[in-house]
Every structure is written in structure tokens, then in C-alpha cells.
Amino acid sequence: MWSGGIPAMSLVTDAFVSQIAAVEPWPENATLYQPLRSEQVLLSDNASCLAVQAFLRMCNLPVQVVCRANAEYMSPSGKVPFIHVGNQVVSELGPIVQFVKAKGHSLSDGLDEVQKAEMKAYMELVNNMLLTAELYIQWCDEATLEEITQPRYSSPYSWPLNSILVLQKKWEIKRKMKAIGWGAKSLRQVYEDVDQCCQALSQRLGTQPYFFNKQPTELDALVFGHLFTILTTQLTNDELREKVKNYSNLIAFCRRIEQNYFEDHDGSSSSSLRLPKGPALP
């Protein structure tokens, strides 16, 4: 298949990794690294971290959450979160799902081919719209950038490194927005996109408990990560949260996952989940 001059290096590595992964069972001391929760983490990073946590909890795999100020720089892909399992380090939801699957735990095995295609499509919708919108709001909206993103992102560093890192990241995100055609979008259009995405998710979910009825999949983990973060994070204004709040089945869906996977048996929400800057769910 690889007729071109492209070495299939990463494919070989992938195969190698999954082979090793398959040999060892899930260890007790698996660790998930993420940025400092109270003073550093940003909306989009928190959504990704929460999605991975929800996914691992749905798989019933124990993981210890460790907050590090330099998690972003520890991660092999430069993105949080990443998990440290045995002698493997894997970052971001997609690769983590594959890695966990190689260890014999999968949430989407029961789906048929068409449902798998649909699940992948909706996951890309969330990445393409919600994640991009979160990045846009926190890095391209000047008010949010100044009030929230800048102080939080630069909190572990002193001058002049803090300003340099913020500028670097801001330019990186702006380059990305320009490349995918979001450069000319206004904040209003971004909110409309979020609304459109939530509407699509809400219609797809309907009255089912999870996207593919009884069993949660990685799509449920991803959607939960993003929506729960948006619902519980205090931004400069409530507009983003209001967009999600319009869809009552999505709110019920977030509650359901929170109750089933994040609450201790005595009914109190586990302290690791609550965002300090965010109020409780409505």
C-alpha cells in the first residue's frame, strides 16, 4: 500500500507500541498528568483532560491524576493530558483510546461499521467546532485573553518568560485559525457555530442515555469533557454557557455521566472534578 517514498515509520512504531501494550496488563500505578487545576488550566485543556478522565473511568481503569505546572512541556505531543502507564507515555484522547484498546479495553467494540463511522464523524465535529471555538475564545477574543488566558497561562512563570510564552502561543493559535479559515470570523459567528454544534449533538442524542443508547463510548467521554467544562467554567461573559444551556438533554447527559462515573458512592461529587472558578451545574 505504501507505494510512495514515504517510510511507514509511525505505523511501525504504532504496531510496536500496541504489541508491547498488549503484553502488559493495566498497572495500578497509572498516572494522568494535567496542568494545575486551580490557577493554570484553560478551558480547552480542561475539556481535553476531563474527556480522558471520563474515558478511563468508563473503561473502569484506575488512574491517578497528577497536576504539574509544566505538563504541557512534559507531554510528548505538547498537548495535555498525557498518561504514564508502565513505561509508556501516551498523550491526547485519540492515541489513548488506541492504546487502551491494545490492552484489551474498548468501549466501541459493540458498534457496527456504520455506527463506528458515525462515532468518528461526531468526534471530529466536536474537535472541529467545539475545541476550535474554545481555542478561538480564549486566544483570539481580546477581553478573554487579557482577563483570563494571559494570567492563567503565564502563572507558573516570571517575567519575561511569561509574556514571551503567551505571545508565542497566541501567534501559534492565530496562525492555525488563519489556516483553517477562522481568521476572519467574529466572536458572534463563533458562538453561532457552537450553537449549531450543540444543536447537532442534542438532536443526535435525542432521548437516549448515551449517544449509542445504553453503553457509553469515547464519543460520550469527549462530549462530556467539553460540555461539562463549558457549563462549569466562569468566563468573561455567560454567552458560551448559555448556548449549551439551551439544550436540556445535553445538560441531563452531563449530569448522568457525572453521577455515574465521577461521584463517590456516598453521593458527593468527587473533589477532583469541581472547577474552582465555576459554579455547580444548573
Added chain:
Amino acid sequence: MCRCGSAPPGDGRGVRLSLRQEIPDRRSVVVAGLPRGFPVMELRYWGGDWGLPSVHPECLAVLAYAKFGGAPLTLTPVDYTWASSQGEVPLLIHKDDVIALPVNILSYFRKQKYNADYVLSAREGSDTLAYVALLEEKLLPAILHTFWVDPDNYSSVTRPWYASRIPFPLRFYLPGRMYREALNRILVTKGQPPLYSMNEVEAQIYKDAKECLNLLSNRLGRSQFFFGDMPTTLDAFVFGFLAPLYKARLLKVQLQEHLKQLPNLCDFCDHVLCVHFTEHTEGTSPAGQEAIDANLQKLTQLVNKESNLIEKVITCFLLSIDSSNQFACISLYLHYMRYKYCLHQASTKVLVK
């Protein structure tokens, strides 16, 4: 500001069609008739080749949706003359509105009541949004790479094609700019830290794209279109992204090969081309190619015959000066005229293709 200058002045289908026939080299071609006095929607797009109405995926998606929804368009292929060198492609111009980006153009069509999606349920509408996101995230980078970044395809297929549609001296600059934009998009969206070298990025985007093609093939299954019997937005996008890949004559074919192993997607492209773009389907499909070759052979034979005839006529004419056999001369002359007419017809056929 009225920028519909290239629309034919007359309104009404008959007038326009006759204009089109009278001026065959006119760049704008009207797809369908309009009620009298209705401002024409003008679409700027990259022109067609390889048996496709447009070689540019996004333009092709917009064209396909316009066909599905029955939107009447004045089509203006981009030639990047100095007057029109601004702005992106595809671009829709209607009254005072100038709309860029395929998604916006499609929703504009819907607002103008040229809606191909009215058959969809709310949930199918959501699915459409999700699959379009999937195409954009997983398939588009590999398509951009295949056409613009791969050095062999770029230098032997893409750059010559676009350069031939752009006048001097912009032809030396614009294809390069489009190449840089494509490369930039791939690197910015996919070239993140674990993938440091271009080779690794390429391996990753092709792997994603092949997976995406498999998913689409599974989703389509044996149906004619993605949602039942009627083509919708998703069909327009899938057709737009796949058809150039399917039809182009590329040197590096790894993604094309993979697509050709998925017969239902290939059939889907052929079906849309055949039903909705009949005027373009002849020409470069293998059958069309044979037809062209046959026509060329015929033309060569005719040219040979004609030169023989000319000789005969001249000889006969010379003979007729001093002989009385003028009847033979006239009959030969009539034969000559008939062949000349056939020749003319054959050559126009070949030139049109």
C-alpha cells in the same frame, strides 16, 4: 454594486441558450433559465478538466449542490485577469452579496430556496454536519497533500493545470502561493510535535485519510446516496472531495489507489457525474478517451481523403478545360464539398472535447 457583468444581457431561457450557441467561446455558461428580471447568481470557480466540471474540490462541491438544489448559476471560470485577481475561489456573487467559503455559499442557496436538504430529518442534518467535519479533518489534508505538496503531482499535474488558466505573469506566482497555503494548512493543523519530519506527517495524514475513506464506504454501503434516494449536502461534499481524486491522472497514486479499491465510492462519483453533469462526463473517462482517439483517426483519414480529392478536382478541372466531360468535374466537386463538411463537423467535435 452590480458585478454580474458577464451575465448575458437577455433574460429568459430561450434567449440565453441561443446566445450560448452563437458565441461558443463565451466564458460564462448558463446552467438553467431564470424568471424574467431575476438577478443572476454568479459563481466564480476553477474550471473543469479530467471529465469533471471543476478540478477544485470545494468548487466542485458547490457546483454539485447547485445542481442538486436546482440553483440557477452563471458560471465564471477563474482566469485571474488583473480585474478579477482579488479574492478567494469559489465565490458567489448575487446582487450586493459576495459570499466566500463553500459552507456559507450552500447556506445562501438554502436561503434562496434552492434547498437540496428538505428531505432530511433533524438527526440526518446533524449527521451531515458531523460527516462534513470528518471530511475536513481527516480527508482534506491528504487531498491537499496529493495535489499540492507531493512534488511529482504538483510539478506534472497541478501546477501546469493552474498555470495554464492564469495569464502571464501571475502564472509564475499564484500556483506557488496556493502550494504554500496548502503546505501551511497541513503543517499548522497536523504537524504537531510528535511528528517532526514531513515524512511522519505524511504517513499520519494518509493513514487518517484512508481510514476516512473506509468509514465513508461503510457509511454509504449499497445505497445510491448517503441519505436515501436524494442527493444532499453531504453527497455534494463527498463528491467534491472524491471526484478529483478519482479522475485526475496523477503520478503518485497511493490515495487514489485506495479509493479505487472501494467500488461503492467510485460508483457514487460516476453516478453523480453521469446523472448531474452529463455534459462533462464524456471526454476523459476511459470510454471517452477511446471516443476521442476514434475521432482523431477519422479526422486524419478525412484529411488524407481531402487532399486526394483536391488533387483530383484540380486535375479534372484542368482536363475539363479542353474536354467536354464537365459533368464528372461537377460531381467530383460536390463530393469534395460533402467531405469538407464532414471534416468540419468532426474537427469541431474533437475541439469541443
